[in-house]
Amino acid sequence: MNPFSSGTRLRDMIRAIRACKTAAEERAVVRKECASIRAAISEDDPDYRHRNLAKLMFIHMLGYPTHFGQMECLKLIASPGFPEKRIGYLGLMLLLDERQEVLMLVTNSIKQDLNQTNQYIVGLALCALGNICSAEMARDLAPEVERLLQFRDPNVRKKAALCTIRIIKKVPDLAENFINPAAALLKEKHHGVLLTGVQLCTEICKVSTEALEHLRKKCIIGLVKVLRDLTNSPYAPEYDISGITDPFLHIRLLKLFHVLGHGDADASDTMSDILAQVATKTETNKNAGNAILYECVATILSIEDNGGLRVLAVNILGRFLSSRDNNIRYVALNMLMKAIALDSQAVQRHRATILECVKDPDASIRKRALELVYLLVNENNAKPLTKELVDYLEVSDPEFKGDLTAKICSIVEKFKKVPLLVDFALSDRLGQRELIVVIVLQAGNYVKDEVWHALIIVITNAPNLHGYTVRALYKAVQTAGGQETLVRVAVWCIGEYGEMLVGNSGMLDVEERINVTEADAVDVIETAIRRHSSDLTTRAMCLVALLKLSSRYPSCTKRINDIILQQKGSLVLELQQRAIEFNSIIERHEKIRSALVERMPVLDEATYSGRRAGSMPAAVSTSQQALPKIPNGVAKPASAALVDLLDLSSDADQAPSSSGGDYLQDLLGVDLSSASQGTNQTEKRGADVLLDLLSIGAPPAQSSSSMLDMLSSGQDNKSAVGVLDNLASPSAPSAQASSPGASSSMMDLLDGFGPSPSVPVFQLHMDPASGNTLPASGNGSITQKLRVSNSQHGKKSLVMRMRISYKVNDKDVLEEGQVNNFPRGL
Numbered sequence: 001m002n003p004f005s006s007g008t009r010l011r012d013m014i015r016a017i018r019a020c021k022t023a024a025e026e027r028a029v030v031r032k033e034c035a036s037i038r039a040a041i042s043e044d045d046p047d048y049r050h051r052n053l054a055k056l057m058f059i060h061m062l063g064y065p066t067h068f069g070q071m072e073c074l075k076l077i078a079s080p081g082f083p084e085k086r087i088g089y090l091g092l093m094l095l096l097d098e099r100q101e102v103l104m105l106v107t108n109s110i111k112q113d114l115n116q117t118n119q120y121i122v123g124l125a126l127c128a129l130g131n132i133c134s135a136e137m138a139r140d141l142a143p144e145v146e147r148l149l150q151f152r153d154p155n156v157r158k159k160a161a162l163c164t165i166r167i168i169k170k171v172p173d174l175a176e177n178f179i180n181p182a183a184a185l186l187k188e189k190h191h192g193v194l195l196t197g198v199q200l201c202t203e204i205c206k207v208s209t210e211a212l213e214h215l216r217k218k219c220i221i222g223l224v225k226v227l228r229d230l231t232n233s234p235y236a237p238e239y240d241i242s243g244i245t246d247p248f249l250h251i252r253l254l255k256l257f258h259v260l261g262h263g264d265a266d267a268s269d270t271m272s273d274i275l276a277q278v279a280t281k282t283e284t285n286k287n288a289g290n291a292i293l294y295e296c297v298a299t300i301l302s303i304e305d306n307g308g309l310r311v312l313a314v315n316i317l318g319r320f321l322s323s324r325d326n327n328i329r330y331v332a333l334n335m336l337m338k339a340i341a342l343d344s345q346a347v348q349r350h351r352a353t354i355l356e357c358v359k360d361p362d363a364s365i366r367k368r369a370l371e372l373v374y375l376l377v378n379e380n381n382a383k384p385l386t387k388e389l390v391d392y393l394e395v396s397d398p399e400f401k402g403d404l405t406a407k408i409c410s411i412v413e414k415f416k417k418v419p420l421l422v423d424f425a426l427s428d429r430l431g432q433r434e435l436i437v438v439i440v441l442q443a444g445n446y447v448k449d450e451v452w453h454a455l456i457i458v459i460t461n462a463p464n465l466h467g468y469t470v471r472a473l474y475k476a477v478q479t480a481g482g483q484e485t486l487v488r489v490a491v492w493c494i495g496e497y498g499e500m501l502v503g504n505s506g507m508l509d510v511e512e513r514i515n516v517t518e519a520d521a522v523d524v525i526e527t528a529i530r531r532h533s534s535d536l537t538t539r540a541m542c543l544v545a546l547l548k549l550s551s552r553y554p555s556c557t558k559r560i561n562d563i564i565l566q567q568k569g570s571l572v573l574e575l576q577q578r579a580i581e582f583n584s585i586i587e588r589h590e591k592i593r594s595a596l597v598e599r600m601p602v603l604d605e606a607t608y609s610g611r612r613a614g615s616m617p618a619a620v621s622t623s624q625q626a627l628p629k630i631p632n633g634v635a636k637p638a639s640a641a642l643v644d645l646l647d648l649s650s651d652a653d654q655a656p657s658s659s660g661g662d663y664l665q666d667l668l669g670v671d672l673s674s675a676s677q678g679t680n681q682t683e684k685r686g687a688d689v690l691l692d693l694l695s696i697g698a699p700p701a702q703s704s705s706s707m708l709d710m711l712s713s714g715q716d717n718k719s720a721v722g723v724l725d726n727l728a729s730p731s732a733p734s735a736q737a738s739s740p741g742a743s744s745s746m747m748d749l750l751d752g753f754g755p756s757p758s759v760p761v762f763q764l765h766m767d768p769a770s771g772n773t774l775p776a777s778g779n780g781s782i783t784q785k786l787r788v789s790n791s792q793h794g795k796k797s798l799v800m801r802m803r804i805s806y807k808v809n810d811k812d813v814l815e816e817g818q819v820n821n822f823p824r825g826l
Contacts, residue, residue, distance in 0.1 A: 402451075501521055546582070
């Protein structure tokens, strides 16, 4: 016989395919076999139709196209014999799906088979319908399936119940037709039928509230009796698994209780006794028993409040945590994360066991346990839990340090416990490795960016610890200078609080004085910027810190300028540009330097938390949106903040221009409209250079309103001094436009800009607000000093628009106004 004829047996084809040594040989065998099958199909040979379809199914499982044989399935299904129908239905389920249009042609054949008296043929039709039923087929064949739920044979009833689940998922409106037949299945004695009946009732309750109420009123007592009989039943060899009678039926009943008890106090009370019995009598030495207990715990936690049952459920999960099986511990941690929202106190009793899971060798268990520990932290246990995590940080695996550090810092930020946490670090004699230093030092280079961003926010919000922190970081960086994250935080703090480091300001009682000179502080930054392992972010932060120290350490200004000049030849454009700009500021703009490099204001934690709420997981403490990866760690405010500050969003009659010049003119009273296009472009360039200098990070294409963006951002305050000096008086633009130096910038920040002097118009100083919480009944006040100098008093009057937003009893309140009457001297 030809090995590739239609009469070849399936086993011969499989043997030929398995004998192939290469993929090309296999494709050749399959191609020849498919050609033979196509020839047989075209000849309409009925003798080998079932054999050809069996071959097609095997070829389909190998991944080759078999669409040409789909009609053969329909022909075999229409055959009168059971063997042909069996192959036809199997091919139908394997080669077709509910999206195939060919499936519409088989609906009538399935309907005829569902009305057969032969239970085996009926079973074939139900299996096929339960696997590939479409919405149209469900509507057409639902009456037949409903009738078969009462068929004499239990196997047919079982298959009909499973087929009904498919139907109601495709057409939920049909669920009401199956409520009474499904409820009748709950009285079955046959475990197979009862199991599918319970599953069917569970699915119907999910799509039909009418069915849910019906089962709660009519069936819940009977279901409790079924579960009690099952729990107390003697040994039954037919259903016994590991000494437990039919654990599958146990679990299905508990899942149905889960649905029936949720949101219904009466139903929950009815099933509470049997749930307690299952929870106490089920043995845990076998996996089947653990599966039942897990589902029982899930049901207890989902039904209405029963304090005693919930404590019992949490205790079961606590026992699971002591298991040697990693899977059991993992699912227990998952369930405890749900339980903590219902009964936090019960979960707190197992805190020690959960902390041990953080140290588990299995990475999945460690991460899940760490998330659970984070949820367990509250005002009362923040100190001991954080101490445990910090202690473990030193010995944890390198790949786990990043996640662990992020959680620790998130706890510190969330509960604002910095003084308390530092206190425990010192009182427990951890030596010089205070908490913030311990976190960064022990985590090494595995610390995530958002962690050191968050640490900087935490540091700025603890003004009484600024001196302590900068001294601690200075000492730590002496011994661990190779840790990039530690160097970044230390460099930032030295740049901000360098005078406190040298002067030993803000000493705590438990501290020891250290002698640090200005040259020592500069040495740390110089070492960091010259280390080859330092990346672009670290070196850029070093340059910013040096610029700030040039004002704080006058005796070291020349040395600092020399260090900055060395970066003018850097191959990295960012460093080269910063070096040129900073050198220009030190040498040419001494008058404004001290104002430009004043200390950063307190970073508002509430603002950062609000910005990250919708874009970051709870585990991360500071979002990338709130703190983008700008080298010196300064956050760039959203453009909407400017619009909100200037009240531009609500003034429909003052439509903003694309350039933003109208906003500037409206706020400052400066006539910019008469300036020529060339001068406007020059002023924009000057503003962009200044923004880059201050690391605001405005893109080159940003409009002139970006200068106000800087002034209205969280980093404004005193750093804005002199920014408005680059705006000329109303008559200046035209004069400059006609002069040879008209193309030069109003501020000479780079050597390439002309030295034409600027005409000062305004000078603005903004001090930080004295607080962010105002007591009720006029028992306190918040002040913020704004100092505006107008060099054109008598010519240009000042007008200030103000908008103040605040919360009263968690409700947002907005007030706005305009101040016109200033003293004549302004």
